[in-house]
Amino acid sequence: xxxxxxxxxENIILQRGGATVLDIPEFQVSQxxxxxxxxxxxxxxxxxxxxxxxxxxxxxxxxxxxxxPVENRDDLAILRRNAAVVFxxxxxxxxxxxxxxxxxxxxxxxxxxxxxxxxxxALDYFGIVQxxxxxxxxxxxxxxxxxxxxxxxxxxxxxxxxxxxxNSLDPPSRETIIDDLKRILEETKITAVLASxxxxxxxxxxxxxxxxxxxKIVQSGTTAEIFNQPDSEFVANFxxxxxxxxxxxxxxxxxxxxxxxxxxxxxAVGNFLPGQNVYCCLRPENVTVxxxxxxxxxxxxxxxxxxxxxxxxxxxxxxxxxCGFPLVTYxxxxxxxxxxxxxxxxLIASFKATAVHIIRREK
Amino acid sequence: xxxxxxxxxKAFELxxxxxxxxxxxxxxxxxxxxxxxxxxxxxxxxxxxxxxxTNFYGKRLVISLINTGMGLPxxxxxxxxxxxxxRNGPFGFLEILYTPSAIIIAQxxxxxPIVMGISLAAIQNLPPNLRLQILSLGASRLQMVWxxxxxxxLPLLAAIMAGFGGVISEVGASIMVGGNIKGYSRVxxxxxxMETGKGNFDIAIALGIIxxxxxxxxxxxxxQIQQRQxxx
Numbered sequence: 001x002x003x004x005x006x007x008x009x010e011n012i013i014l015q016r017g018g019a020t021v022l023d024i025p026e027f028q029v030s031q032x033x034x035x036x037x038x039x040x041x042x043x044x045x046x047x048x049x050x051x052x053x054x055x056x057x058x059x060x061x062x063x064x065x066x067x068x069p070v071e072n073r074d075d076l077a078i079l080r081r082n083a084a085v086v087f088x089x090x091x092x093x094x095x096x097x098x099x100x101x102x103x104x105x106x107x108x109x110x111x112x113x114x115x116x117x118x119x120x121x122a123l124d125y126f127g128i129v130q131x132x133x134x135x136x137x138x139x140x141x142x143x144x145x146x147x148x149x150x151x152x153x154x155x156x157x158x159x160x161x162x163x164x165x166x167n168s169l170d171p172p173s174r175e176t177i178i179d180d181l182k183r184i185l186e187e188t189k190i191t192a193v194l195a196s197x198x199x200x201x202x203x204x205x206x207x208x209x210x211x212x213x214x215x216k217i218v219q220s221g222t223t224a225e226i227f228n229q230p231d232s233e234f235v236a237n238f239x240x241x242x243x244x245x246x247x248x249x250x251x252x253x254x255x256x257x258x259x260x261x262x263x264x265x266x267x268a269v270g271n272f273l274p275g276q277n278v279y280c281c282l283r284p285e286n287v288t289v290x291x292x293x294x295x296x297x298x299x300x301x302x303x304x305x306x307x308x309x310x311x312x313x314x315x316x317x318x319x320x321x322x323c324g325f326p327l328v329t330y331x332x333x334x335x336x337x338x339x340x341x342x343x344x345x346x347l348i349a350s351f352k353a354t355a356v357h358i359i360r361r362e363k
Numbered sequence: 364x365x366x367x368x369x370x371x372x373k374a375f376e377l378x379x380x381x382x383x384x385x386x387x388x389x390x391x392x393x394x395x396x397x398x399x400x401x402x403x404x405x406x407x408x409x410x411x412x413x414x415x416x417t418n419f420y421g422k423r424l425v426i427s428l429i430n431t432g433m434g435l436p437x438x439x440x441x442x443x444x445x446x447x448x449x450r451n452g453p454f455g456f457l458e459i460l461y462t463p464s465a466i467i468i469a470q471x472x473x474x475x476p477i478v479m480g481i482s483l484a485a486i487q488n489l490p491p492n493l494r495l496q497i498l499s500l501g502a503s504r505l506q507m508v509w510x511x512x513x514x515x516x517l518p519l520l521a522a523i524m525a526g527f528g529g530v531i532s533e534v535g536a537s538i539m540v541g542g543n544i545k546g547y548s549r550v551x552x553x554x555x556x557m558e559t560g561k562g563n564f565d566i567a568i569a570l571g572i573i574x575x576x577x578x579x580x581x582x583x584x585x586x587q588i589q590q591r592q593x594x595x
Contacts, residue, residue: 053499085499087492093514103510104500155501 004031005067006159006191007052012061014047014215021047022215024061029159034185034192036206036223038199039238043212045195049161052193054079066158081108084152088164090144092136097128097147100136104155122154125184142173149181153188160185162194166201178204179360199240203227203279203359211235224279228326241318243287243328245280246361249273256353262325267300268356277361284318286355287329289347291339299350303327307345317341321349370568377569384546389573392550395463396531399470400478403526406471407478408519412508414479415486416494429483432476437469441539444469448540461542466550469536474526481525485518486511520589524582531578551577 007029014022022044029035029052037045050056051063054076063070065079084104092100101122105115123129126146131139139147145165152160166174182205185192196202202209202223209226211218211234219226219235227244230236247261249272259266259280266280293302305321312318317336321327327349331341341347377385414425448454448465459465489511497507512519534552541548543557551574558567 050495055495055499080499081501083499085496087496089490089492091490091493091496093510094517103497104502107501107503107506151500161499 003033005029006031006065008064010062012051012058012063014056014059020215022051024048024217027210027217029191029193031191032189033208034194034206035208035210036202037193037195037210037212038197038202039212039218040197044215045212046163048212049085049163049193049195052159053083053085053161055085082158083161084155084157085161085163086148086152086165088167090148092144092147094137095135097123097131097134097136097139100147101151101154103151108155118154118156122150125153126150126180141169142177145169145177149177153184157190159191159193162192164195164197166198181205200359203244203281211238241284241328243282243284243326245282245325247278247280249276249278257358264303264324266356267353268358269354270358272358272360279359279361281357281359282327282351282355284328284330287327287349287351289321289329289331289339289349291347293348297350298352300353302348302350305347305349307341307343307347310341310343321347323349366564367568370565371572373565374569374572378573385569385573387546388549388551388554388570389577391463392531392574393577395466395550396470396527399467399530400474400523400527402467402471403474403478404523407475407522407526408482408512411479411482412486412512415483416508426483429476429480433480435473435476436535437473437533438535438539440469440472441536444472444536444540460540461544461548463541463548465540466537466548469540470530470533473533473536474530477529478522478526481522482515482519485515485522488518489514517589520585524585527581528578532574
């Protein structure tokens with residue numbers, strides 16, 4: 001899928017107090033895509049996000065917004081008016097929910113009738129119309145987050161920038177808000193960039209991922225690429241050792257799904273509808289290997305696997321298997337020796353349907 | 364003890380009888396200190412906000428100076444204002460020494476650093492990302508500043524109360540630049556000093572009670588506004 005470039009950056013170098021905060025030779029945001037910037041604290045994610053929002057002055061390098069160079073104050077103002085940032089804290093003003101959501105529209109001096117309509121539809125999007133008259137300071141964390149998201153969407157931005165926006169939320173409201181946000185981004189086709197250090201959040205939302213470290217881009221690609229083919233030790237450690245498999249639900253029956261992954265079928269627990277695109281996430285400690293196929297075993301997923309990579313990690317081996325799809329597993333030194341494992345050899349890999357963690361995925 | 368009781372009785376007599384002289388003094392006090400507080404509000408809030416929102420070399424020194432100014436001794440202010448508006452002083456041509464205007468100027472100088480210091484702290488206390496959030500929603504610089512000031516309205520009301528409380532109870536500067544002229548520049552505090560000096564304790568107590576009552580009523584009003592705004 002080829003989409004147009006919304007923002008393009010060239011040769012950006014940003015220094016603060018002698019230290020290089022950002023050093024980006026090239027970077028772009030494609031229209032209508034959801035891009036995640038991931039990396040450890042201090043990697044420059046938030047700084048890059050503020051730059052994309054037009055909230056940072058450029059000293060070095062080139063910045064293009066919709067193909068036009070952003071050079072002076074006026075260009076920056078145009079960029080700023082088309083971008084909306086959602087921060088980690090909701091940052092609501094001490095007034096009603098309505099006033100908060102209307103804020104950006106009032107800055108634009110729109111007519112009251114227009115403001116009312118936009119506020120209404122933004123509240124409606126996030127399912128919080130009933131909060132309209134509430135005082136913003138009385139809201140729960142999840143409600144406040146919804147209001148701050150609605151406030152950002154109310155101005156109908158071309159791009160929305162989320163800076164660790166879901167960090168301080170409790171898990172259940174976090175999940176529903178992320179799902180709602182995803183649905184709204186799909187419906188509105190608004191471009192989004194999120195800075196995150198949460199893998200689940202990244203998997204749930206992002207189509208593309210950029211891994212950053214110390215102000216530099218370390219790797220970029222689609223979400224599946226980054227999680228499955230980290231091209232450096234740093235990225236591998238950061239994205240974790242979980243196997244992330246791209247699949248589509250084939251059938252779903254009484255909580256047990258058959259998911260097709262690279263031409264194979266994986267069974268997993270859950271009840272997504274057939275046709276739903278998903279990620280199957282599997283932790284290395286949940287994958288068992290043996291020499292022969294067992295007769296009776298509770299694991300519902302059994303695959304023939306080729307040992308493609310073995311790395312000794314202290315008291316155990318980290319082994320990458322090829323079952324038609326990549327699978328990572330840990331194995332202790334004694335087991336490794338008992339099984340007589342060699343690189344390139346064949347094994348039987350098995351894992352339980354309950355061990356597969358399913359996350360909804362974009363096409 | 365008898366003195367206090369007599370004073371209180373006298374005070375009530377003066378208040379309920381609407382003694383024109385006491386009424387005049389009270390009204391002048393309220394007017395002079397009210398205007399001085401308003402002036403200090405404009406200067407204090409604007410400079411306080413600018414200092415809070417900008418970064419410049421020597422910012423900490425400036426903040427320390429403002430904070431020191433919050434405890435400016437009224438007599439010192441009185442002294443310098445007197446020197447400045449003295450007949451032969453640089454502003455002598457204004458001919459305002461020993462007038463209510465001179466008291467307003469002196470009191471505004473006393474209240475301004477108080478208002479400035481509190482509003483500076485109030486703006487600085489807002490979440491650091493709030494400015495960026497407001498700008499990212501498309502605010503111009505002026506719109507952003509206005510939203511921030513509105514957001515800090517509770518501590519700003521406290522600034523008004525502190526400023527007004529500081530000047531309505533101040534006597535040193537008022538007596539020096541106002542001259543305590545009967546029926547013209549005599550305010551509650553200067554009148555209290557004079558009556559005490561003359562040994563008229565009953566009148567002095569009465570004036571003191573009115574002063575307290577006045578300060579209380581103004582603060583009650585402001586507190587009502589403040590607490591109604593407070594998030595519940």
